[in-house]
Amino acid sequence: MIQRKPARWLSQALRSYAILVYAFLYLPIVVLVIFSFTRDEFGVRWTGFTLDWYIRLFNNPRLMGAAVNTLIVGVASTLVATLLGTLLALALERYRFRGRGAVDGLLYLPIVMPEIVMAVALLACSALAFDLINALTGHVLRRNLVTVTIGHIAFSISFVTVVVRASLKHFDRRLEEAAADLGANSWQIFWRITFPLILPGVIGGALLAFTLSLDDFIISLFLSGPGTSLLPVEVYNRVRRAITPEINAISTLMLLLSITLVVLSQLAQRRR
Amino acid sequence: MSDTPAIELHDVVKQFGATYAVDHVSLQVGDGEFFSLLGPSGCGKTTTLRMIAGFEYPSHGEVLIHGRAMAATPPHRRPVNTVFQSYALFPHMSVAQNVAFGLQMKGVPKHELGPRVQAALEMVRLDGFDQRRPREMSGGQQQRVALARALVNQPEVLLLDEPLGALDQKLRKEMQFELKRLQHRVGITFIFVTHDQEEALTMSDRIAVMNQGKVLQVGSPTEIYERPTCRFVADFIGETNFIEGQVVAHDGGYATIQSHDGLELRGVTPRPVSVGAHATLSLRPEKARLLTPDQAQSVQETFRLAVKVELVSYIGSDTRITVRLNAQRTLDVWEQNTRSTLDRNAYWQPGEDAVLVCPPENALVLVE
Numbered sequence: 001m002i003q004r005k006p007a008r009w010l011s012q013a014l015r016s017y018a019i020l021v022y023a024f025l026y027l028p029i030v031v032l033v034i035f036s037f038t039r040d041e042f043g044v045r046w047t048g049f050t051l052d053w054y055i056r057l058f059n060n061p062r063l064m065g066a067a068v069n070t071l072i073v074g075v076a077s078t079l080v081a082t083l084l085g086t087l088l089a090l091a092l093e094r095y096r097f098r099g100r101g102a103v104d105g106l107l108y109l110p111i112v113m114p115e116i117v118m119a120v121a122l123l124a125c126s127a128l129a130f131d132l133i134n135a136l137t138g139h140v141l142r143r144n145l146v147t148v149t150i151g152h153i154a155f156s157i158s159f160v161t162v163v164v165r166a167s168l169k170h171f172d173r174r175l176e177e178a179a180a181d182l183g184a185n186s187w188q189i190f191w192r193i194t195f196p197l198i199l200p201g202v203i204g205g206a207l208l209a210f211t212l213s214l215d216d217f218i219i220s221l222f223l224s225g226p227g228t229s230l231l232p233v234e235v236y237n238r239v240r241r242a243i244t245p246e247i248n249a250i251s252t253l254m255l256l257l258s259i260t261l262v263v264l265s266q267l268a269q270r271r272r
Numbered sequence: 273m274s275d276t277p278a279i280e281l282h283d284v285v286k287q288f289g290a291t292y293a294v295d296h297v298s299l300q301v302g303d304g305e306f307f308s309l310l311g312p313s314g315c316g317k318t319t320t321l322r323m324i325a326g327f328e329y330p331s332h333g334e335v336l337i338h339g340r341a342m343a344a345t346p347p348h349r350r351p352v353n354t355v356f357q358s359y360a361l362f363p364h365m366s367v368a369q370n371v372a373f374g375l376q377m378k379g380v381p382k383h384e385l386g387p388r389v390q391a392a393l394e395m396v397r398l399d400g401f402d403q404r405r406p407r408e409m410s411g412g413q414q415q416r417v418a419l420a421r422a423l424v425n426q427p428e429v430l431l432l433d434e435p436l437g438a439l440d441q442k443l444r445k446e447m448q449f450e451l452k453r454l455q456h457r458v459g460i461t462f463i464f465v466t467h468d469q470e471e472a473l474t475m476s477d478r479i480a481v482m483n484q485g486k487v488l489q490v491g492s493p494t495e496i497y498e499r500p501t502c503r504f505v506a507d508f509i510g511e512t513n514f515i516e517g518q519v520v521a522h523d524g525g526y527a528t529i530q531s532h533d534g535l536e537l538r539g540v541t542p543r544p545v546s547v548g549a550h551a552t553l554s555l556r557p558e559k560a561r562l563l564t565p566d567q568a569q570s571v572q573e574t575f576r577l578a579v580k581v582e583l584v585s586y587i588g589s590d591t592r593i594t595v596r597l598n599a600q601r602t603l604d605v606w607e608q609n610t611r612s613t614l615d616r617n618a619y620w621q622p623g624e625d626a627v628l629v630c631p632p633e634n635a636l637v638l639v640e
């Protein structure tokens with residue numbers, strides 16, 4: 001069969017279609033960014049350029065507090081989830097053990113499960129734990145940054161494991177044999193050979209976990225306590241009252257952070 | 273060093289489920305020997321090597337290195353190093369770091385590393401490449417890095433698993449020479465795995481021919497080629513004509529067989545035979561001679577088979593001739609082109625009558 005070039009009208013139609021799809025994806029974001037610089041105090045019309053909203057943002061203790069909480073929870077949950085997720089990936093790829101099939105299947109559940117289900121489950125679980133601690137020690141605990149962090153860890157582990165496993169799949173086990181042949185013990189093999197070679201995957205998993213933590217809303221809403229809300233929840237609370245350019249500004253900053261993370265993770269993958 | 277063999281395998285078996293990858297193998301490899309394991313793909317060469325290196329443990333039997341039993345010694349404590357078929361160079365390290373790895377694991381002091389790595393790289397003629405990454409090098413260069421990485425540790429035994437398999441023909445020849453030179457220089461025992469019979473013949477002091485997990489014969493290249501003890505070895509090493517039949521007589525290291533189409537042929541017996549036994553006569557194509565009926569009158573050689581030339585292939589150094597003996601049987605004969613001539617009559621022509629002659633000491637009678 002002769003492959004013909006598509007008709008001119010067809011290629012034009014395809015191009016317009018692509019432009020429309022990208023406009024659909026990115027126009028709202030562009031609008032958001034633009035309106036974070038407008039003078040209009042409702043943030044819906046362009047009335048001139050200003051950085052006022054950014055300055056106000058940094059002087060707003062509630063928003064700044066929420067931002068700091070978000071970063072603390074993000075870093076803490078990422079560290080723990082990356083450690084646990086990497087170990088789980090190694091166990092699943094390297095060892096045959098009873099129930100391995102079940103563990104493997106259950107790994108994907110937190111990824112596909114509606115987040116609200118997980119949030120309710122974690123909430124119920126924390127209530128149960130608090131009651132138990134109260135009954136045993138008499139302490140009255142409340143939801144705080146620790147509970148949110150645990151929640152974030154719970155949903156990040158699966159993602160980290162999936163990413164790290166992908167890099168273990170391509171791993172050439174003969175490199176480990178070569179290291180053993182040259183006199184390295186298991187510990188030296190892991191730190192000198194295995195870990196450096198799966199590091200891009202681990203970094204990718206960590207950045208994914210961090211991004212997920214940053215923009216998580218449902219679990220954060222359920223598990224944070226009074227006075228410890230995270231940024232997405234704080235933004236939501238404000239938007240319910242009114243959209244202000246301040247919200248646009250903080251959203252723009254969050255967008256900037258996400259883009260940075262994506263670029264970093266791409267760089268980490270490329271440096272193999 | 274000593275009289276203790278560098279490597280001993282005592283009745284070693286390796287089973288993977290129901291398959292015997294290595295089937296009751298016993299071997300002794302002398303100190304400083306260049307020893308090859310030769311056999312078709314899947315015959316158990318790699319598994320044998322891996323049991324010596326310690327990556328696999330025998331299901332039965334024992335591996336000894338310089339007289340020491342290795343049953344409880346993990347790979348990183350064995351005095352051997354391996355050159356892997358895929359090289360298995362560490363991709364995240366430079367060439368120098370790859371070569372230094374074994375020394376670092378042994379705790380060699382930092383100030384000694386540099387000079388020793390340099391010396392190893394010089395030995396494989398890769399000085400100046402120390403800062404390269406493995407992926408920035410050609411296959412032949414990577415191969416030499418793998419060699420330097422193993423040799424720098426001064427192992428008692430070097431194991432090489434088809435180390436030249438991935439190289440093209442020309443580079444392969446060069447590296448064969450290079451490997452021999454190195455082995456001579458460092459005086460280490462080499463155990464060299466290959467499926468290439470020519471490579472094994474060129475390089476080895478001794479060869480073990482393997483098939484289906486078993487060692488069929490161990491011997492020098494000449495012994496393996498000139499006195500194969502079984503049909504598989506005769507067939508696998510070089511080319512040969514087989515004629516099957518029954519032993520009708522034997523005496524003093526010779527036997528006569530009668531083939532099904534009535535030929536009576538005589539040859540050397542590498543192993544004892546008995547009358548009536550089923551046997552195969554192996555006749556190497558370069559060991560038979562083809563004469564014109566006139567020439568054949570005056571020659572005193574026991575085999576005289578009247579044949580007709582069927583196919584003639586001129587391949588430069590040799591002429592390879594297929595002759596027909598009878599309706600069922602053809603034989604191959606190779607003649608070296610010792611004269612330089614364009615004269616057509618100097619070469620055999622298809623259709624010519626000829627006599628194939630061969631003294632019995634040039635043929636072999638093999639029993640299974």
Ligand SMILES: Nc1ncnc2c1ncn2[C@@H]1O[C@H](COP(=O)(O)OP(=O)(O)O)[C@@H](O)[C@H]1O
Pocket residue numbers: 288291292293311312313314315316317318319320
């Ligand atoms: N880890 C293993 N699991 C199961 N079978 C194996 C394993 N390693 C090798 N074998 C089998 O053992 C036989 C010998 O393999 P190998 O030693 O690799 O042969 P060679 O190196 O001579 O090609 C083959 O049939 C192969 O399929």
Ligand SMILES: [Mg+2]
Pocket residue numbers: 314317318319
């Ligand atoms: Mg092999």
